[in-house]
Amino acid sequence: MKKILLTAIAIIITTICMAQVKFNFAILNTQPPAQLSEWGNRREVLTLIVTGQPGVPGGGQYKIKTEIKTTDGTVVASADLAKTPVFTLNSTGTPTILLANDVMPLEFMVFTGKYQTSLQRTGKLPAGNYIICARPVNIIDYTPLGEEQCKTFYLASTQLPILMKPYNEEVMDAKKAQTAIIFRWSPVVPTQPSPVTYRIQVFEVLPTQSPVQALRSNQPLLDKEVLAATQFIWQPQLTFLPYDDETKKLPTFIWTIQSLDASHNPVTRTDGNGEGRSEPLIFFVNPDKNKRPKKQD
Amino acid sequence: MMRKKIITSSFFLCMFVATSFAQETDSLLNKAKDKVKEKLQISGTMGITYEGYGLSRSPSGWTGYQPRRPWNQVRFNFTPTFKFSKNFSLPFNFNFAAIPTNFAGPYAGIKKPSFGQFITNPMNSFGLNPKYKWAELQLGTQYLKYSELSTGDIGVFGVGVDLRPKTFLFKFFTGVSQQGINYVVGPPTVTGAYKRRNWMAQIGTEKEGKYLFALNFAKGKDVPTSAAPPPLTIRPQEGIVISLVSDLYLEKGFYFKAEGAQSTFTKDLATPLSPNLKSLKPFIEAHTSTITDFAAQAAIGKKGKNLDLGVMVKYLGAGFQTIGYPFLQSDRLDYLLNTRINTWKNKMNIVASLGQRVNNVNNTALKAKQFIGNLNWFTQFSESFSLNINYNNFGFQTASGLNPFGIKNVSNDLGINPTFTFTGKKIIHLISISYNYSKYDERDVMTGLTTSNNTHTGLLTYVPTYLEKEISPDFSILYFYNNVPGAKITLATFSAALSMQAAKKKMRLRGQLQYTLGKLNSFSSNNNLIASCNIDFKLTKKLTWVTFLTTNYFKYGNEITPNGANYVETGCRTGFQYRFDTKKQK
Numbered sequence A: 001m002k003k004i005l006l007t008a009i010a011i012i013i014t015t016i017c018m019a020q021v022k023f024n025f026a027i028l029n030t031q032p033p034a035q036l037s038e039w040g041n042r043r044e045v046l047t048l049i050v051t052g053q054p055g056v057p058g059g060g061q062y063k064i065k066t067e068i069k070t071t072d073g074t075v076v077a078s079a080d081l082a083k084t085p086v087f088t089l090n091s092t093g094t095p096t097i098l099l100a101n102d103v104m105p106l107e108f109m110v111f112t113g114k115y116q117t118s119l120q121r122t123g124k125l126p127a128g129n130y131i132i133c134a135r136p137v138n139i140i141d142y143t144p145l146g147e148e149q150c151k152t153f154y155l156a157s158t159q160l161p162i163l164m165k166p167y168n169e170e171v172m173d174a175k176k177a178q179t180a181i182i183f184r185w186s187p188v189v190p191t192q193p194s195p196v197t198y199r200i201q202v203f204e205v206l207p208t209q210s211p212v213q214a215l216r217s218n219q220p221l222l223d224k225e226v227l228a229a230t231q232f233i234w235q236p237q238l239t240f241l242p243y244d245d246e247t248k249k250l251p252t253f254i255w256t257i258q259s260l261d262a263s264h265n266p267v268t269r270t271d272g273n274g275e276g277r278s279e280p281l282i283f284f285v286n287p288d289k290n291k292r293p294k295k296q297d
Numbered sequence B: 001m002m003r004k005k006i007i008t009s010s011f012f013l014c015m016f017v018a019t020s021f022a023q024e025t026d027s028l029l030n031k032a033k034d035k036v037k038e039k040l041q042i043s044g045t046m047g048i049t050y051e052g053y054g055l056s057r058s059p060s061g062w063t064g065y066q067p068r069r070p071w072n073q074v075r076f077n078f079t080p081t082f083k084f085s086k087n088f089s090l091p092f093n094f095n096f097a098a099i100p101t102n103f104a105g106p107y108a109g110i111k112k113p114s115f116g117q118f119i120t121n122p123m124n125s126f127g128l129n130p131k132y133k134w135a136e137l138q139l140g141t142q143y144l145k146y147s148e149l150s151t152g153d154i155g156v157f158g159v160g161v162d163l164r165p166k167t168f169l170f171k172f173f174t175g176v177s178q179q180g181i182n183y184v185v186g187p188p189t190v191t192g193a194y195k196r197r198n199w200m201a202q203i204g205t206e207k208e209g210k211y212l213f214a215l216n217f218a219k220g221k222d223v224p225t226s227a228a229p230p231p232l233t234i235r236p237q238e239g240i241v242i243s244l245v246s247d248l249y250l251e252k253g254f255y256f257k258a259e260g261a262q263s264t265f266t267k268d269l270a271t272p273l274s275p276n277l278k279s280l281k282p283f284i285e286a287h288t289s290t291i292t293d294f295a296a297q298a299a300i301g302k303k304g305k306n307l308d309l310g311v312m313v314k315y316l317g318a319g320f321q322t323i324g325y326p327f328l329q330s331d332r333l334d335y336l337l338n339t340r341i342n343t344w345k346n347k348m349n350i351v352a353s354l355g356q357r358v359n360n361v362n363n364t365a366l367k368a369k370q371f372i373g374n375l376n377w378f379t380q381f382s383e384s385f386s387l388n389i390n391y392n393n394f395g396f397q398t399a400s401g402l403n404p405f406g407i408k409n410v411s412n413d414l415g416i417n418p419t420f421t422f423t424g425k426k427i428i429h430l431i432s433i434s435y436n437y438s439k440y441d442e443r444d445v446m447t448g449l450t451t452s453n454n455t456h457t458g459l460l461t462y463v464p465t466y467l468e469k470e471i472s473p474d475f476s477i478l479y480f481y482n483n484v485p486g487a488k489i490t491l492a493t494f495s496a497a498l499s500m501q502a503a504k505k506k507m508r509l510r511g512q513l514q515y516t517l518g519k520l521n522s523f524s525s526n527n528n529l530i531a532s533c534n535i536d537f538k539l540t541k542k543l544t545w546v547t548f549l550t551t552n553y554f555k556y557g558n559e560i561t562p563n564g565a566n567y568v569e570t571g572c573r574t575g576f577q578y579r580f581d582t583k584k585q586k
Helices: A002-020 A036-041 A113-122 A211-217 B002-036 B115-120
Strands: A021-028 A046-052 A061-070 A075-079 A096-099 A109-111 A128-137 A149-155 A163-165 A170-173 A181-185 A197-205 A222-227 A231-234 A252-260 A281-286 B041-058 B072-083 B088-097 B125-128 B135-143 B155-163 B168-178 B195-207 B211-223 B238-249 B254-266 B290-303 B307-316 B332-343 B348-359 B368-382 B385-398 B408-423 B427-443 B450-466 B471-484 B487-502 B507-520 B526-538 B543-555 B566-581
Touching (some): A021 A128, A021 A149, A046 A128, A109 A113, A113 B290, A163 A252, A163 B408, A197 A211, A197 A231, A211 A252, B115 B168, B135 B168, B155 B195
Parallel strands (some): A170 A281
Antiparallel strands (some): A021 A046, A046 A096, A128 A149, A163 A181, A181 A231, A197 A222, A197 A252, B041 B566, B072 B088, B088 B125, B195 B211, B238 B254, B254 B290, B290 B307, B307 B332, B348 B368, B368 B385, B385 B408, B427 B450, B450 B471, B471 B487, B507 B526
């Protein structure tokens, strides 16, 4: 009888202790940004809701033991608990909301082997499936204060479209270009959860401008959004003539694609220019194909 | 309306001033010339141009077609080079607009710029480069290209030097490439930007046409406090790149070029400092968003009168990023073999390139491969017949990843263009026929089915050249047909142009009319008429009045709602260009 009583008391105490700090991953994007430093700023990527009851050992203070593993259980990264911040449960019992910066502070995460190298060089982990696990622990001896919560996610860096046609520095016949110009580009890789909107922009490069200068300042002659397609036929409705008779400088254009997600935000925000714009290309239109085209820088 | 009046008045005032100034300048220059004899030489141009744009849409309230140019714009250019002696020159490069605009740039949406924002706006250039012997001072806006992997695309407003004593090379420049702009919710939304400071330096040795060895350094850093409220989606960044570049030009046209670079880039200065990542102190301190990676490129080849042959390899690591080339797409490996051949007594010309690009080399995502092939083959078979053939292939392929099938897009273009010339006593007839077939295949990553997008383009051009008259007309007919499952587009274009000289060859006129009949699937046809006119009038030997007028009428069929919607676009560009040239008057 005494044994049964002691066992029951132990179970009750353990249950109370285990239930004192409870983690719940409210949101973990299954395909979060590949750039790990980008997680911290984005609420939609990782949100951890912490609930607890009064009477937690340590006065309601806890640390978060975070681990990132591969699907076979290999530990990729773990939090350095000696350095990670201390959190305190809300005394009123209301839930605390923590973001990636709190759960996975990169400055205190220790990555292993090739993952460390990859992170240093690219800011990303090699593409694949990963598991993130978080558990509340005592701030003194790091003993568990609650159950471990885990979520699976897939990492693959987003590759912006590569412009295919017109190819770089292509000299087009004005007679054809006046009627239609075909634009083609590769799709965003990997395939996104929602269809990508491709915003195609064509800018005229004035004789006194550099191509990127024109891209950064001029009003686009074409600014069109295309949903999930990688070709666009443009009827320019323009007359292409040399800028002046002296230099015969050919009409010059620069074009690019901006890739936007379902919320109309750039599909990548930290890669390259941060605007989701592909590397632009230039093309020329030769108004008089019977004269030898003269390219100008 | 008031603004328009002000702009129009100021333009005509400026035109008057420009004309008077040009005449004054002529007169003054003549006097000055007498005094300083041949010591001062001035070359280059200056001018002012007004651009007007109009758009009228029908029915009223329909907004299906958006304006694509500023309603009014006045542009100024002042780019003379004053050469005071053999050793001292002073080139100006002032190109600016009365209303600076930004659409894709860091200032996108800003309406009323401050003076600092105006002079550093990417649209405007205010550059001055006084040069004495081997020493050049660089002031104002400069677009400096140090190398392919360090800096080259971005204009910076600041101060620097370019020193080249004997074969030594030393360059340094510092300034601001963009101003801080506050985020504005709008409408219209102003994206905002952080102020960005830039530094760049190059040290090395160079003998033009022989060799170049140089060490490049380029750094950019945003000022996080320069925008309040800060931009929503853009992060304050800092980056540094160090590169070593070498070019060698040997005898018989052989050349070798190579560059290796390392970049350290912080993608978000707001992220905490990290002891776990490599810093490059004192230049840059590592944050958790700091990455360090490498890039390299090399080219070897031979250039000759009748034969060019070259191989180029370029590798950009996934974390390679430089502020000097903000749109550079990294994580790729390119190979390219290119050639140019002139043969058959220069009557046959072949230009070809063959290459491959591999993306995601570091396997941080799905590796993608692209094949690139281009060929242009021109042959002048006789005085009266020539043939041009071109072929382009661009293929893009990735592994399947999470989907059942991988992405596969292949673009193929073939063009054949024979040209016939018949010479008579008073007229030369030129007939050119061109046919292009373009095929674009796309694979669906879920079903594996490939859809083909086929385009046929046929063009017939007739150009009579009158040997005893001053007129040059040309006529053309074009047929365009695009077929993709669910959509068929047909376009037929008729165009005629005429150019001629008038007013004792002081005036050059060119007019063009173009009509296009378009059809989408079974919808009723749409109609497009474009008329344009160019008038170049040489007022004096050095002063030219250039005018370009155009109008574009487009009427939709019933493919859009409201049926029969139409618009008229009008454009006007007129301005004066004065050419400085004291050399010819010696």
